[in-house]
Amino acid sequence: MLIRVKFNHHVDSFAAEKADKILKNLERFPDNIKQIAENGFLDPLLNHLTEGSEEVQMEMTSYLGELILSNDSKAYVAEKASTSIIKMVQSGNTIFRNAEFKALSQISSHHPNGKILVEVGILNIMAEMMFTRRIYDELMDSKKEAAAILANVLESGVEHDSIKVNTHGCRLSSNYAVYNIIHMLKNSTPDELNINLIWILLCLTKSPRSMDTIVSVVNETEASYTLIELINNPHEQVGVAVIKLLILLKPHVEKQALSARFLAKLPQQNLTLNLALLNNNVVPTILERIFLIKRNGTRTSRHATVYLEGLDGILVRFTATLYEPQMLFLARTHNLTSVFTEMLIKTSSDEVQRLSAIGLENLSLESINLSRPPQIKKTGSKKLFRLPNLLSSRSVETRKIPVLCPVHRGACSSETTFCLIDAKAVERLLVCMDHENDEVVEASMAVICTLLDDKVDVDTSVSLLSENNAIQYVLKVVKEHRQEGLWQKSFWMIEKFLVRGGNKSVSDISQDRLLPASLISAFHNGNESMK
Template identity: 35%
Template sequence: MLLFDKCQTRPLMHKILTTWMLVGSPETKLSMASYLGELALSNDVKVLVARTVGPSLINLMKSGNMESREAALKALNQVSSCDPSAKILVDEGILSPLVQHLFSGQNQLPMRLKEISATILANIVTSDCDFDSIPVGPNNQTFVSEYIIHNLLHLISNTGPAIEGKLLQVLVGLTSSPATLPGVVSAIKSSGAINGLVQFVEAPQQDLRLASIKLLQNLSPNMGQELASSLRGTAGQLSGLIKVIAENIASTEEQAAAVGILADLPEEDIGLTRQLLDEGAFEMMISRIRMIRQGEPRRSRFVTPYLEGLVGLLSRITFVLPNEPKVVSLCRDHDLTGLFTELLQQSGLDKVQMVSAYALENLSQESKNLTKLPEIPEPGFCGSIFPCFSIQPVMTGLCRVHRGSCSQRDTFCLLEGPALPSLVALLDHADVKVVEASLAALSTLLDDGVNIEGGVAVLCEVEGIKPVLDVLLEKQTENLGRRAVWVVERLLRTDDIAYEVSGDPNVSTALVDAFHNGDYSTRQIAERALRHIDKIPNFSEIFPNA
């Protein structure tokens, strides 16, 4: 043992491994496997062990002698904790016997060894292996086949916390890969296991709770409605997630994952939004966002995903503004228009900027319904008979877009504050999703039901016309091109802008291209835009009623 403790150098370790495992007696192999299970090995030694004696350890693991199996499993647990060595073990065929160990009856393998097997499996799934093609089951099922995943889900629901936590980590690893995620999602849906997985959110064991939350975060983009329905149940898991999100001063991995789950759930689920509102979750999120912007007392590496999740979750409240007085009051009380405007300036956080721009779009769309229009007095008797005697008062201080009394806090108006310059600046962003969101927010100034001429004038003042035209010319995505054509057509309704644009052949070419290749609606809008600049193609009779 003393000799082995000192043999951490690669040449000496290689010599001992070769002598003891490849040509040693069964007793020698058992002894060395036991030593390997107790030693703290460096990563390069783990790779050496896996490459040299990995097959022998796997064979020892499959032996009928329980002592040999336990020694081999403990050694493989050590070796598999490094990605390169784990991949070597997978190539040597460790998956199938591991799965057999886990799925065997309790009388065949003690629970302590099932726990080690689950730990090895959790180590292995983080390696870069093609798990969806490696046969592990009795009928050549792969590791992500429905049969295997169903069995893992059954074990998760019917074993102790130690094994449950490790198996949840296995599913976390499989759902972290785009190649294996669909198979796991399909198996969970077919088994109806989502309710059982959600229950672990309130597990008293921190590692078990963390593994379950990370798994649910991976599942939420693909099982959003199922997960939302489960969380809205009476078991209290939604409250448990909110408690996790709010419990620490500094951001943790668990908090970032918990808020990420809720941020990915469908915005159209109004029931979930109302439940979050009743739980006081949105006030807590606002407080946390402002705390992070002011500087956390202790910065952590999870502060960025935590902030992204908070902003994404807070934005869902802006999707239910119509006919929700309680939501309107909350947005006013906490000046959410101002907060999302500040978040537009979070340079380097593309997701925060994108979500904030979409939130401002939702808020701005509601402005025309919240603006207080001026009360014009009725003309007197003489004024009603002789219009020349009716002198209309001159209204000052009214919003040029919404025609009433506006403010950033009370009517969510984008004109009252620094939102417009920030949104225009983001039209030149490298991330096309940020550009799409910013253009969507600016489009609300030109929408039906507002004073479009006033909106165009405001965009001129913030030098937003050229950036919009540049978006049209670049046409980075189909959605962005469609939105740009819509905005440009509205801009061209102003004669001065139409006159200036008519001399730019690039804009005309871009509109003609949209007229040729866009969908039905876009082609109609592009034709109207071309009419504004007298550049309509000769074949415009395609849309005679446009």
């Protein structure tokens, strides 16, 4: 009430003058100053903060740190009191350090205050807090608060290349500063500190000079592994921020080929990263590069092979999150089923074959959900629509009945439902099963297994696979490979052929002389599932 009356001079100047005197009398007691500030009148608090004794200044700063300020109030406080608060931080009194940092954190969160805070030297002081002060010198971890304030100021867009961060003249864009930030990230630090360290790096990437330094330090310290681990951090903000940083670093980290492989090896199930890649429209570029590499050949270039593996791996990661409508639309738009089918054979890289098979498995698992019985379209004269067909040998209405997929029992295509049958991928997958590399064989078998799932027409699948002599490929895998996962898949497939394949499949399997010995070995040495 007093504050409202004080500022209503035009209504009653006498009452306003009296209210002002009462408020000044109330200022004699610190608790009153706090209550006045809580009601929106900050001048008494700020005046005591800037002009009072050291003890009063500390108390006012503590009050300020507890207040929730509007953006206008933050701007006013920055203009009136930022210099005094910075001086208190520099004084080294750790008892009230927490309150000082809280106040600066609030002020810096209003980006227009960035310029004022830079002018009073906040960047230098916060950098010193982060890089040189020891945690055991403080009653609280000042590094975390300093990083938050520094990140806020940098996000305001202030020029930082010329800002010095220590007495030796090192700048914020120097190896010294970036190395210290990376070093803190590589050591187990609180999530609150990590998020602010990453935001600082994100802000620094806006400057070409700083970006060059970050790339150099990341490569030198192999910090990319640390950043990858942070993607799966339980703190969602950490994961989102580090993904943004990795995407910005991608074009600059080592060679193009290693950059692509780097992205491919990030956790495939991370939807945030996949959406970020999609929004950067990387798929058309990837497909274009794949086409050029395949046209020029990879046999004479190790670089081209590594690049192709990375590009293929990035495409595969999109198939790991097909539950997201945008990913489903992407896979259909670019017909990834056909892309991976082509990659199975036209490559000299085992890794490309393995990745392509994984992509096909992910896509094929969705086929049964996407394949739907077609709606019959009717055409003809509306006037005669109700006449029964028996009245004429020439039907008045004609029915267009699409051919159904024999396996998925619906209208299928490689493009819209990722159907392996329509993509003619089965024969190529069987060829990949006749491979020396266990991983390629297992990935290829996993794709074939999707055609024997109980959700599809297994009898038809077995019949189609038998036409391609699939059981012989499976029996050969049992003979030539000893990997447990391969044997488990092989026996599962053999069981399907025995139950659903009829006399011919039973005959083919029973004539294999080495199979009984393999079964006995698996029974004695395999896990419970295999037994």
